[in-house]
Structures are given as structure tokens and as C-alpha cells.
Amino acid sequence: MKRDLVPPLGAKVHSDVRAKPSTNHGTRYLARVRWTHPRTHRREETTATFESREAADRWIEQKRHASVTGTDPGQTLATYLDGLGDRWARVIDSTSTYDPYSAGLRLRVLPAMGHLPVGMLTAGLIDRAIDRWETEYGRSTVKNTVAALVLVLDEAVRDGLLPRNPAKDRARRTRSAGQLAVHEANPRDLALPDVETLNRLRGAVVESGGHPCWGDMVMILACTAMRVSEVSGLTVGDVDLHAGLVAVRRQTYPGRGGLVTKATKGRRSRVVPIIEPLRPTLERLVHGRFPGDRLLIGPRGGAITTATLRDATRWNELVSRLGYPGLVRHGLRHTALTWMADSGVPLYVLQRVAGHQDPAVTARYLHPDHDAVRDAGGVFSAWWGLNGDQTAASDPAAAAPGGHKNGPRPA
Structure with missing residues (x-):
């Protein structure tokens, strides 16, 4: 050809x-x-x-x-992306974001629309591609894929190939009820049911992995609502036993070229409380060590990542034997936030502990307590009785002959 x-x-x-x-x-x-x-x-x-x-x-x-x-306005998306190189990735973190974004372009965007001329890409066409992806992949994978496509088409707009970016806001579109049920499960459903189950899990990972560090990681995650990468980024100096607080300032995770340590997600440090069940573990981990030492290390002295925790403890087999085949390491963060919410921690405090920007995300951990809502109605009714005539707000139509709201009940 x-x-x-x-x-x-x-x-x-x-x-x-x-x-x-x-x-x-x-x-x-x-x-x-x-x-x-x-x-x-x-x-x-x-x-x-x-x-x-x-x-x-x-x-x-x-x-x-x-x-x-x-630039050639008639070139396909695949040809354009090949000529673009990594220019689309200038604004993202190359140590963490680049790999999932690049995989989204390679594995999903190009197979779906790489053969189409860039100028033919429309919001409707991109929506239909996202519809297909949502039936095959998780929410995070789809979000990363669309975010990468947005960056590529931003470059196409700058090059004059498109008048506007048709992929903008596609990742935040409203989903159907069925998609929400599949991809956005209630985080409470991903939590452990009780402390006894947590203790069984802690003992099982120590036995399977042959070292107490695995149990320490499980305990810290389930008591503080930190992410695995945030626990890996802790130093001895971040633990203030006297104040009863742990400062969460950084995260450590596998990136391009090895381990990467940088600011926490959202680039905002926070503090989390030290609860009494966790205190003995932290006292043991900080005893006799320097403030700059990594707080929790693996059997060989290295950082513990979610992958090393999974592989060293044979996590998937282990949780299946315990009766929780769907439990992932991040489920321990869900566990901590769910139990904190059930204990009565106020929403605004829970949001600070979790490090969420949006309170609506944190609110998903609250228990749907209908009794509490009815009690609130009783309190409001009592206030109304002290501040005005309760009968003054009654339905005047209800006092009509026959008691029917639209007047006398017809014969």
C-alpha cells in the first residue's frame, strides 16, 4: 500500500x-x-x-x-498520537500517572478509535466508547483512560485539528443506575464486619508471611484509615505518642525506575488519631529508633507496598479461606472509616481523617440510620412547639367538614 x-x-x-x-x-x-x-x-x-x-x-x-x-487534519488518531510522542504527558506526574494513562491510550483508546481521523471525533462517539469500557473495566481504569484522551485531544485543539475538545467532562458524566451498582459499590460493603475478624486476619497474615510486619501493616491500616502507600511513607518522627496523633505527610509506592516518595494524594498533609488498640504496636515500632527511620519495614528492611503485602502473605488465597474472597488491601481503609462513622465520629472530622476533598465521598461511610432521622423530626417538632402554635401550621383543609383535604368527602 x-x-x-x-x-x-x-x-x-x-x-x-x-x-x-x-x-x-x-x-x-x-x-x-x-x-x-x-x-x-x-x-x-x-x-x-x-x-x-x-x-x-x-x-x-x-x-x-x-x-x-x-499538522495534517485528515490524519488518524493513531498517526497523530504516534507523531505527538509524549508531548501530551507534559502536565502529569511521570512517576505515577504516566503508566496508567499510557496504558489507557494503548489498550483502549487506540483499539476503539485509533483508525478514525482526528477531525471526526465527537462527544457522542467518545460517549459510546466509554459505554463499552464501563462494561469491561473498573471506574478508576475508565477515568484514567478518558483523562489521557482529554490530554491528547487538548494537543489536537492547539494544533488546529479540532475546534474544541470533545472528550472534556466525559469522565464526569452521569451514569445509569445499573452502572452505579456495578462500579460504585457502597464502601461500607467492602469493610470487615467486626474486630474479631480483623484479629483473625492479622494473625493469618503473620503466619502466612512469616513476619510480624505484615500484621503491623494490617493493624495500622484498619485503625487509621491510611492508604498502604501512606503507611509506607511514615517515619518514626511522624508518630507523636504523647499527643496521640500520627502525621500523614507523604506516600511511598512503586513508580517508574523504582520506589517513589512524594506528597500525599491531593498534596495535603493531615493527622490521624492513635486509638488505644493501636498504641502498643506503635510503641514497639518507634522504640529506640531515630526520627528519620522508616516506621514500618519488611523482613529485608525495605518499604512495604500493596504488591509485597499481597505476594508475601498470599493474600488472595488467605482472605478466601477466611471467607472474604473480595477483600483487598484498600478494604482495610474502608474498614477504619466505616467503624469510625459507626462510633459517632462527626462527618467533618471523618473527612479530615480520610483526607477527602469532597464531603459527599466521606458521607458514603455513614450508616443509613432511619431512627436517627425520625428522632431529628421529633426534636424539630419540639422546637416548633416552643416557638409557635403547632396548630397554626396544620392543614386548614383537614378541618373542613368530613375531614377530607379537598373539602367534604363526596357521598
Whole structure:
């Protein structure tokens, strides 16, 4: 197959169109664009055949546009992304975000729409692709994929290939009830049921992994609502036993080229309380050590990541034997937040402990207590009785003959 060349930036383009009559296909039009390469001074040309003169003229205009702007408006998304390189990733964190974003482009975006010209991409087409992804992948995977597509199409807008970015706000669109049920399970359902189950899990990971550090990680996660990466980022100096607080300032996780330590998610430090069941563990971990030492280390002295915890303890097999096959390491964070909410911790405090920006995210951990709502109604009614005549707000229609709200009940 002959390659469709694109004139380089700054090349002076010459063109012509020839009509080619045919008894079988009618008149076809052969369009030709030629130029001299400004760097090599070699003469180059490209041709294409069309069924109408208008289509041939549009193709020539695209080539002229490419010589002026350096971009071809008719190129496919795959071709554009190949030429773009990593320019789309300039604004993201290369140590953590790049890999999932790049995988989203490679594994989902290009198979779904890489063959389409960039100028043909619309919000509706992207929505239909997201519909398919949501039936096959989790919410986080889809979110990362769409975010990467947004960055690529931002570059296409800058290059003049699109008037506006059709992928903007696609990741935050409203989902159907069925999709919500599958992808946005209540985090309370992902928590352990009680302290006895937590103690069984703690003992099981120590036995399976052959070292107490695995049990320490489980205990810290379930008592503080920290993420695994945040526990890995703790130092001895972050633990203030006298104040009863742990400062969460950083996270450590596997990134490109090895372990990466940086600010916490959202780049906001916070403090979490030290509850009494956790105090003996922390006292043991800080005893006789320097403030800059990593608080929790693995059997070989390295940082503990969610992957090492999983592999060293054979986590998936272990939780299945305990009767909780769906429990993941992040479920221990859900456990802590659920138990804190059930203990009566106020929503605004729970949000600070969790490190959530949106209180609506934290509110999902609250128990749907209908009795408390009815009690609130009773308190409001009592207030009303002290501050006004309760009968004054009664339905006047209810006092009508027959007691029917619309007047006397018809015979």
C-alpha cells in the first residue's frame, strides 16, 4: 500500500487534479500534491483518487494546511498520537500517572478509535466508547483512560485539528443506575464486619508471611484509615505518642525506575488519631529508633507496598479461606472509616481523617440510620412547639367538614 505523505512544515506546495473517465466506475479524479523538501531539497509527491472533484480539492487543501501548520487534519488518531510522542504527558506526574494513562491510550483508546481521523471525533462517539469500557473495566481504569484522551485531544485543539475538545467532562458524566451498582459499590460493603475478624486476619497474615510486619501493616491500616502507600511513607518522627496523633505527610509506592516518595494524594498533609488498640504496636515500632527511620519495614528492611503485602502473605488465597474472597488491601481503609462513622465520629472530622476533598465521598461511610432521622423530626417538632402554635401550621383543609383535604368527602 502506497504511503500517503504529508508535506513538511514550510514546504511550498504545488497541486493538480486530473479527471480519469471510466466505463465501469464513471469519472474518477486523481489529485496530486508535490513539493521540494526544505531540508533535503529532494522533490516529493503524493497522490490519491476520489469520486468527485470536491473531495479531491478538500484533500489538496488538507495537504496545504499541513505545510502551513505542520499538522495534517485528515490524519488518524493513531498517526497523530504516534507523531505527538509524549508531548501530551507534559502536565502529569511521570512517576505515577504516566503508566496508567499510557496504558489507557494503548489498550483502549487506540483499539476503539485509533483508525478514525482526528477531525471526526465527537462527544457522542467518545460517549459510546466509554459505554463499552464501563462494561469491561473498573471506574478508576475508565477515568484514567478518558483523562489521557482529554490530554491528547487538548494537543489536537492547539494544533488546529479540532475546534474544541470533545472528550472534556466525559469522565464526569452521569451514569445509569445499573452502572452505579456495578462500579460504585457502597464502601461500607467492602469493610470487615467486626474486630474479631480483623484479629483473625492479622494473625493469618503473620503466619502466612512469616513476619510480624505484615500484621503491623494490617493493624495500622484498619485503625487509621491510611492508604498502604501512606503507611509506607511514615517515619518514626511522624508518630507523636504523647499527643496521640500520627502525621500523614507523604506516600511511598512503586513508580517508574523504582520506589517513589512524594506528597500525599491531593498534596495535603493531615493527622490521624492513635486509638488505644493501636498504641502498643506503635510503641514497639518507634522504640529506640531515630526520627528519620522508616516506621514500618519488611523482613529485608525495605518499604512495604500493596504488591509485597499481597505476594508475601498470599493474600488472595488467605482472605478466601477466611471467607472474604473480595477483600483487598484498600478494604482495610474502608474498614477504619466505616467503624469510625459507626462510633459517632462527626462527618467533618471523618473527612479530615480520610483526607477527602469532597464531603459527599466521606458521607458514603455513614450508616443509613432511619431512627436517627425520625428522632431529628421529633426534636424539630419540639422546637416548633416552643416557638409557635403547632396548630397554626396544620392543614386548614383537614378541618373542613368530613375531614377530607379537598373539602367534604363526596357521598
